[in-house]
Amino acid sequence: MRIRVCGVAELSPGRAKRVLLDHRTPVAVFNVAGTFYVTDDDCTHGLSSLAKDGQVEGDEVECGWHGGRFNIISGEPTGSPCVIRLNTYAVEVIADDVFADVG
Numbered sequence: 001m002r003i004r005v006c007g008v009a010e011l012s013p014g015r016a017k018r019v020l021l022d023h024r025t026p027v028a029v030f031n032v033a034g035t036f037y038v039t040d041d042d043c044t045h046g047l048s049s050l051a052k053d054g055q056v057e058g059d060e061v062e063c064g065w066h067g068g069r070f071n072i073i074s075g076e077p078t079g080s081p082c083v084i085r086l087n088t089y090a091v092e093v094i095a096d097d098v099f100a101d102v103g
């Protein structure tokens, strides 16, 4: 199922945005050097919002609570204490909108 998550102009490079799918399931939309990615938004270590509390650095996001890190593209943890990957979602940009395939 493809869902619009934001407009292209809403998110500049290096920024992230938390979006609730169906008003309850949080995902994070990232703009990494002009390419959009969507992952789960809740950190797998302690449920911190990566988009709201985290810091984007290149293609990684650092959690604002305990400093764990994830690769935004793969969802794989890259820094302690995180050991469980984030789900990632296929992204499609159509005209001025960003869509995620959330299954």
Ligand code: FES
Pocket: 043, 044, 045, 046, 047, 048, 063, 064, 065, 066, 067, 068, 069, 080, 081, 082
């Ligand atoms: Fe993200 Fe602990 S909640 S590293």
